[in-house]
Each structure stands twice: as structure tokens, then as C-alpha cells.
Amino acid sequence: GRFKNESYYAYGNKLAAGEWQSDPQKENEYNFNRRTNLLLAALEKKWGSFYAEAGVQGELNWQKIDTRYKIDDVAEKYPMVKSTSRFHLFPRLKLGYQTDKAGELVLSYVQRVIRPYGSYLNVFTDRSDATHIWKGNPDLKDELIHSVELSYSYATSAFRFSPSLYYRNKKNRIMDRVEDAGESGTIWTKENIGHSQTFGFELSGTWQPVRMLSIGLSGDIYRDEIDGRTIGYDEKKSMVCGDVKGSVNISITPTTELQLDGFYISDQLTPQGKIKHRSSVNAGISQYFMNRKLRANLSINNIFNGLEETTIVDTKDLQMTQIRNRDAQVTWVTLTYNL
DSSP states (O other): OEEEEEEEEEOOEEEETTEEEEOGGGOEEEEEEEEEEEEEEEEEEEETTEEEEEEEEEEEEEEEEEEEEOOTTOSSOEEEEEEEEEEEEEEEEEEEEEOSSSEEEEEEEEEEEEOOOGGGGOOSEEOSSTTSOEEOOTTOOOEEEEEEEEEEEEEOSSEEEEEEEEEEEEESOEEEEEEEOGGGOEEEEEEEOOEEEEEEEEEEEEEEEETTEEEEEEEEEEEEEEEOGGGTOSSEEEEEEEEEEEEEEEEEETTEEEEEEEEEEOOEEETTEEEOOEEEEEEEEEEEETTTTEEEEEEEESTTOOOOEEEEEEOSSOEEEEEEOOSOOEEEEEEEEOO
């Protein structure tokens, strides 16, 4: 079982006769409750180096949305309650071959769902951030994903290597959308953008050539395709995207450790344009004292200030470039003591 409860409240005032007074038109309350019960049944069979697994996962999802707001001729908040219940079976299949003591080849298929967060369904407009006015979409549907993957993994005590090819077919993909609201500016929301599919290659690995050094690297390159013509977009769109992540851990002395990590994300496709590439590099050093009971740590996040997010909207109805930087350069000094 999975249980999720979310609550949001908004209060507003207006200036009347030189005094601030409560404004019922700006007050609202939103409550979201979700209960998901899951049951998985699977059968596994082995034939020497080969094995197969077939299963199905049943999910019963119940959710309730309770919105309350005031209107001029009603003293109390006016409630609107919407409750829904859905049941779905998600099949899965895995075929594997143990190539040797350290290697394994796997072909797998799985169907899964991504359900919208409660905040995505909030019908009220959130103006707390003037640069990014947000309004939920109570009509959002679940995003259904069919995923096929062929992967190989090789692992020893000092080395791990895992390449994979994958294909993902998505129905009702949930993505951001912006619309021009006239004098109110632009308003962002979530939308099911129709059919989408992704072909990709992923590679990850770790290597520890000596005890004092550990290196990790992962990367992903894929062709992302969005077909939103069924919901009013002009054309099918596609883009080759990618990302890479890396980390290095160095034990300078038995009590001193240095860690470097970073990532790079290429331009990402959106229904109305793209999000430009962004990156981050972080560093930290730890010094242990008192038989490793006390640790002093200095860390610097986003060293080169590369997390600035630039969203470009290019449609026949709206041309816009939005630049936001929600992750500032931060330096932390922490002391930790283990009892």
C-alpha cells in the first residue's frame, strides 16, 4: 500500500478605506488524498544458465480531490469534492542468460504508470512566484509507459560495466505547457501531450583501480519524439538528447576524503520548444577525527553556476524565452559526530 496526502491553503487581503481587509475571492483550500494498493504475482523458471520470469502487477488506485473557496453570498467555504477509483493490470516479462560468473544478458518488458502529483491537479492559480505563475490541471490522466530493454552487465570486485538499449512508448505523457493569459501574463500548467516514444542507449560503470581511488561514470543518448497533433499541436517533433554524470572519490589519507561530481544535460524537447542545456560541478572534502567519530566537511555546489534553466517557447501563438536559476552557488561547512 502507498498513501499520500497533500494540502494547500491560500489567503489574500485587499486595501479598503486605507486598511487591509480579508478578500474572500483570494482565499482557497485544496486537499488531495491518494491510496494505492498493489499486488504482484510472478513465476520464475531456470534452465542452467538461462532463466525466465513472467508476472503481473495489479494496482487499485483511489484518490479524492477536495477544493474549497468562498463566494460573495456564501459565508462558509464552498466545497467541491471529486473522487475516482481505477484498477489496472501491468504485465512484465524478463529473459536472462548468465554468460559467465561475472556477466549477465537480460531482455525485459514492463508496463508501468506515472500518476500526476496532487499539486499537478490543483485547479487554483499559484502566484507566489511572479516569474513562474502556475495553475494545476484537474483533468490530467495517468501516463502509461511500455518499456522494452536489452541490457548486459559485467561486475567484478573492482569494476562494473553495464550498457543497455531501450525503447519506451508513452501514452498521455505529462509535460509542462505555457499559455498567454493576456493582462495576467503567462501561466504554466501540466498537460497530457498525446503520444511519445523514445529510443536510447545507456551506459554506466564504476572502476576502483586502487583502494584510494573510485571513479563512476554514466551516460544516456536518446531520440525523443512527441506527437501532440491529436490535442491540437501543429506537427510531430523530435530531438536527439543526452546526459552524462560522473564522480571521483579520492582517499588522500586514511582520514581525509575528496569527492568531485558533476553532470551535463543537453537541450531537452518540450511540446512548445525546448529547454537549453545545463550543467553542474560540485566538490567536497571531509576530514575525520577521533577514530572517525567526528567529521568536518566542506562542500561547494554548482561551482561554475551552470544550472541556469532557459526555456524557449516557439509556437504560432507565443514566442517567449524564460531564464530561471533556482539552484544558486552554495558553500556548506558541516560538523557531524557519531555517538
